[in-house]
Amino acid sequence: MKTISMLGYAILGLLHQQARSGYDLRKIFANTPMGTFSDSPGAIYPALQRLEKQGLLRGQLHPSSGRRRRRVFRATASGKRSFKTWQTKSISADDIIHRLDELMLRFGFMDETAGPAHSVRFLRSLTRELRRYTPSLRQFLKANGPQMPLSGRLALESGVRDYEELLRWSRSALAKYVTKKKGGRRA
Amino acid sequence: MKTISMLGYAILGLLHQQARSGYDLRKIFANTPMGTFSDSPGAIYPALQRLEKQGLLRGQLHPSSGRRRRRVFRATASGKRSFKTWQTKSISADDIIHRLDELMLRFGFMDETAGPAHSVRFLRSLTRELRRYTPSLRQFLKANGPQMPLSGRLALESGVRDYEELLRWSRSALAKYVTKKKGGRRA
């Protein structure tokens, strides 16, 4: 199993939901909050080729309507497996510091591709790691802030707040799964 | 004037403060909240070479103590100019969506390298752009959330909260500059 880029996983996740063309993917990356990923043809078409070469997805020409050739891709069983493996692997301290985006991508598709039980496990683990890390950041700010220029201190404060807000989010998200499970209510 | 990577600007900002070696920079990226940047020698030494070739910084061998050779770099006048130009350019809608990290890096050094007046201008501009963008994201969530699976909706909610929290931060940061200016107090 080779390495897969973030863009590759984003594509795999979207194709897990339903079959789409390269152009469909580009539109999603261009027009929705998934827009952190590149919508450029120079990124997505080569990514599709790589994934296809690895057997993680398959594309077939869609001759529907008088349109120009249009290749529609869908994830293979192997692709779905790779995706789930990546998605459900344990959360490291380093993920919290350097790969928050990746964690969110993993979580975003989790109900659909791994099931709510995994989502709950993920959120519990995320909460635990954030409770460990966030105070150390706040601590760094308290220790070093006073000697820093205002803009530097504020920039750091922004980073700390991000993590604190994420922790609040993580707890509230977990609560939604739990109440749903216990009470059997819909959101 | 060639393009400079984010790592390049981070280095330029740090060398603006004081002269440092490649190893000093690596330690900063490894041990502080500036750790979003790579501390790997394969990233930082080539970056230093590029910046030096562009005349943005100069390194000199520091023979102090019996130590091994140690090259200490400082930003040139040209390097400081490039940095300030990048730092003080206007904030685009695209910056808000795709380059928040870059905006924070620009702001973090601003008091030192451009002056508090620029910091205030920056925060006003940032607040304005965030007030424009954030509601549209919240709107997207309201419109599309109901049809999304819970984990997807929550992941999106996390993104929206990030922006809302950033907006609150931006306003409170601005307030700190303004009260400081009016009251004439030191931090």
Next chain:
DNA sequence: CTAGACATGTAACGCGTTACATGATTAT
């Protein structure tokens, strides 16, 4: 004397960016 911090570098590789190229279909 040897492990670990100090200190600087190089080379292969992967992938995203930018720019270019091509062509069909639909709306004005």
Next chain:
DNA sequence: ATAATCATGTAACGCGTTACATGTCTAG
């Protein structure tokens, strides 16, 4: 007609990742 949208691709380039290479100085 012609601009816009649909639709897919390629090639050069830059830079970060990973891994390797080398050597010094200090502490146990």
